[in-house]
Amino acid sequence: MTLDGVIVGEIFISLLEQEVNGGAMQKALILAGILGLGLVSRAVGGQSSSQSKIPVILDTDIGTDIDDAFALALILSSPEIELLGVTTVSGDTQARARLAAKLVWEAGGAWRKVPVYAGEPGPPQPIDQGRWATAFTSPGLHANGAVDFLRKEIDRRPGAITIIAIGELTNVAAVLQSDPSAASKIKRISLMGGSIARGYAPDSKPEPEWNVKSNPRAAQIVFSSGVPILMAPLDVTAMLQLDAAGRRRVFTQLTPMTNALAILYYLWGKETPTMFDPMAVAMLIDPGLCQTEERAIAVDGQGFTRVVEGKPANVTVGMRTDPGKFFEFYLERVAPSGVLKGELAQSLRNFARDGDGGVGLGSSGSR
Numbered sequence: 082m083t084l085d086g087v088i089v090g091e092i093f094i095s096l097l098e099q100e101v102n103g104g105a106m107q108k109a110l111i112l113a114g115i116l117g118l119g120l121v122s123r124a125v126g127g128q129s130s131s132q133s134k135i136p137v138i139l140d141t142d143i144g145t146d147i148d149d150a151f152a153l154a155l156i157l158s159s160p161e162i163e164l165l166g167v168t169t170v171s172g173d174t175q176a177r178a179r180l181a182a183k184l185v186w187e188a189g190g191a192w193r194k195v196p197v198y199a200g201e202p203g204p205p206q207p208i209d210q211g212r213w214a215t216a217f218t219s220p221g222l223h224a225n226g227a228v229d230f231l232r233k234e235i236d237r238r239p240g241a242i243t244i245i246a247i248g249e250l251t252n253v254a255a256v257l258q259s260d261p262s263a264a265s266k267i268k269r270i271s272l273m274g275g276s277i278a279r280g281y282a283p284d285s286k287p288e289p290e291w292n293v294k295s296n297p298r299a300a301q302i303v304f305s306s307g308v309p310i311l312m313a314p315l316d317v318t319a320m321l322q323l324d325a326a327g328r329r330r331v332f333t334q335l336t337p338m339t340n341a342l343a344i345l346y347y348l349w350g351k352e353t354p355t356m357f358d359p360m361a362v363a364m365l366i367d368p369g370l371c372q373t374e375e376r377a378i379a380v381d382g383q384g385f386t387r388v389v390e391g392k393p394a395n396v397t398v399g400m401r402t403d404p405g406k407f408f409e410f411y412l413e414r415v416a417p418s419g420v421l422k423g424e425l426a427q428s429l430r431n432f433a434r435d436g437d438g439g440v441g442l443g444s445s446g447s448r
């Protein structure tokens with residue numbers, strides 16, 4: 082579906098809200114009108130047609146911190162993105178792959194066809210959320226093959242694919258090293274990582290950020306590859322706290338996806354998520370969410386990301402952001418307010434999830 086279609090769909094949905102107190106026949110007529118025109122928007126889920134979308138592969142260490150799950154949920158709520166697949170990195174990559182595969186399964190519709198590939202396992206990391214998906218299997222879940230998958234997709238669509246990297250850069254570096262031509266075939270890497278003018282705490286000095294510090298060599302390979310990089314460092318992420326009101330808004334949506342987020346949040350076991358990773362998705366969709374600068378950035382052996390003066394820029398880096406605008410953007414997608422309430426909303430969601438009836442809700446998208 083085109084963006085215009087989404088907008089028209091939302092107009093219909095707002096009309097629908099006004100009619101939600103009407104009789105059953107009236108509801109049925111409105112529902113039939115929407116479905117007949119194929120105008121059901123992202124509000125009811127499903128990966129729609131791929132025309133003019135941003136094709137992406139998400140590379141993630143989902144399962145340790147909670148923000149990866151929130152980032153994947155943003156992708157699953159964003160009609161601008163065509164999700165070709167998910168790859169996992171760091172520690173028990175198979176446990177992470179099960180988590181990602183179960184989350185896309187919960188999103189329903191064509192999302193269930195999104196393949197998930199585990200990368201090479203690394204040194205153990207805590208994955209407290211893993212219990213949610215211990216025994217999960219699906220046709221799209223693969224116990225290995227992340228780097229091969231990335232390379233094949235990049236070969237299949239040279240110059241088209243954006244990699245969203247929200248873990249250490251081990252898989253991305255492996256792709257770049259496995260094929261000298263790979264760098265020229267990747268459109269862009271949108272990554273959460275690094276620290277330019279501040280660290281984790283307010284007013285702190287720059288420090289090695291987790292994703293870079295976990296594999297500085299891989300980060301060096303990525304930052305020196307020549308692939309255009311869109312970078313969400315601590316400067317535009319460390320202040321993004323999802324407060325109690327935001328959590329309540331997400332967890333009371335009662336969709337299968339937001340229910341999954343609630344479970345993962347409680348398994349994670351801390352109070353306030355910092356939404357580091359969702360910014361790497363958000364600024365790709367809406368560059369206006371960050372004030373960016375074009376910079377030459379180099380990675381040192383400790384994992385510092387330093388601006389090098391007098392060299393050509395290799396990175397578009399977010400330097401400042403307005404957390405209020407970010408959360409407005411995030412929550413309107415993952416937990417939309419005022420869109421589709423009550424039983425009719427559930428009917429539409431069920432319809433979208435269980436059978437698209439040929440109205441474009443679950444068209445094949447990528448595969």
Ligand SMILES: [Ca+2]
Nearest residue numbers: 142149247248
């Ligand atoms: Ca992450």
